[in-house]
Amino acid sequence: MEDDFSKALRQTAELMDRELREFLPLNEGLERQLYEAMRYSVLSGGKRLRALLVIQAADLFSVPRLHSTRVASAIEMVHSYSLIHDDLPCMDDDDLRRGLPTVHRKFDEATAVLAGDALQSLAFEIIANAKTHSSAEVRIKLAGSLAQAIGARGMVGGQTMDMYAGDDDIDIVTITRLQQMKTGALITFACEAGAILGHASPPQQQALKAYAHDLGLAFQIADDILDAEGSPEEMGKATGKDAAAGKATFVSLMGLEEARIHAAMLVDQAIKHLEIFGPKADLLRHAARFAIERRN
Amino acid sequence: MEDDFSKALRQTAELMDRELREFLPLNEGLERQLYEAMRYSVLSGGKRLRALLVIQAADLFSVPRLHSTRVASAIEMVHSYSLIHDDLPCMDDDDLRRGLPTVHRKFDEATAVLAGDALQSLAFEIIANAKTHSSAEVRIKLAGSLAQAIGARGMVGGQTMDMYAGDDDIDIVTITRLQQMKTGALITFACEAGAILGHASPPQQQALKAYAHDLGLAFQIADDILDAEGSPEEMGKATGKDAAAGKATFVSLMGLEEARIHAAMLVDQAIKHLEIFGPKADLLRHAARFAIERRN
Known part of the structure; x- marks a missing residue:
């Protein structure tokens, strides 16, 4: 039977597919290939975990869904853009994404x-x-935070570190910082967006930020574990590439068992940060568990 | 002797170099190469024509320079980003830019x-x-207009058309639309930004938009003429590539003489749109003439 979280994730995915389609019209001009590629990437599935985080964090403050799904759409666009560029031959050179x-x-x-x-x-x-x-205040705050999550101190900076980090440079501290930028920044923005939309109090903002921080890291450790253990069929993309390239990951630095323990600890910690929200935050608690229990 | 416009352009370039440097710190982390590349591109000269348009358009409404130079910095960042991506091997494959x-x-x-x-x-x-x-209202309006100038209906859409336009598809109407997107959209945003910052009245907005529209097109026709006639030394980049690739340009479609006449007519038209601003718009008038008289 489908549990509450699986149901929420499925419903979010369905909602997002409808929403995102609206923003991605087709075009018959000379630039049609651009429109097709944008649709192809954005509508090719994906867990929509970032969208769920925006919507669930905003739900804590009873923000109308109409508002939070807008921001969720924006974040999924950014996530898609980053996957497209990361897959390029000059970057990770991947042939397959989501199968x-x-x-x-x-x-x-x-x-x-x-x-x-x-x-x-x-x-x-x-x-x-x-x-x-x-309001204009809320929208410009969202735009500023999103820009920061993308730029040199966020996703793009993290991807650069990942590209140019020789193995000698990499220890647990460095890889933690790298991943907090590369994948953590956008996940943190997702939760922060809920707080901005909901005019959260400073302690509420802080709680969501701390939650996102731990969740993002757990998510990335789980990714490294899946990359080491998963099959290309399950993952819908090439696996074991990091190990083959001799690239440092949480798994290579900590070992599988330690990495698993560390991720579970981070999830517990993430959940603890949500205490002030009471049972309203249950889906966010499930999301944290999902981050390390998923199979792809 | 340096005329008023040359002086304004030089002063804008000096101002922008100082401003832009502020936003582009160096970094000693693993991501230092990213910071270096950003600085290298943004601070490698450039005419700063887009910055000048923002500042001069804002000056019409006595917007504090502190405000308009901010937006001018943003537009120069976007211009740099577009040059970096356009030069990539998978796009125009250029080895040289500004010498x-x-x-x-x-x-x-x-x-x-x-x-x-x-x-x-x-x-x-x-x-x-x-x-x-x-105000938040002004900033979010600027962000929205800038986003539109960049995206699929703006610069990126125009670049896509340019990449995938077979010669058979290209006539004057199509190339005009293509160039209005590829280079015109950002030039139009520059003038629009001045109007937004200055809370311009609808007729004033309209006048600036019409000016930018004609100026942008004249600028691009002049670019095609320079590409056909200029030397790589003068231009600081490869020239004659379009002709060598058999690519349609204003020059290939109209011939040199006709292209020159058309550009001059557009400049006259652009200047006419500025009538309602009186002598305050003199530098913008000069900017229009500069668009077709420059040697690079």
């Missing part, structure tokens, strides 16, 4: 670069244009 | 993709964070 050819394989490299670029700006456009949903 | 190696030649492709990505988000961050300068 389908990556954007540069399905189309070409130029289209992949451009689709990523356009998805980044589309995210800001969606936030800026949500006039009937949120 | 220097392009970012992917100086660093590598991954760094070029990432530096472009981070410059886009930095532009939005700069606008969002200009709290002491402009």
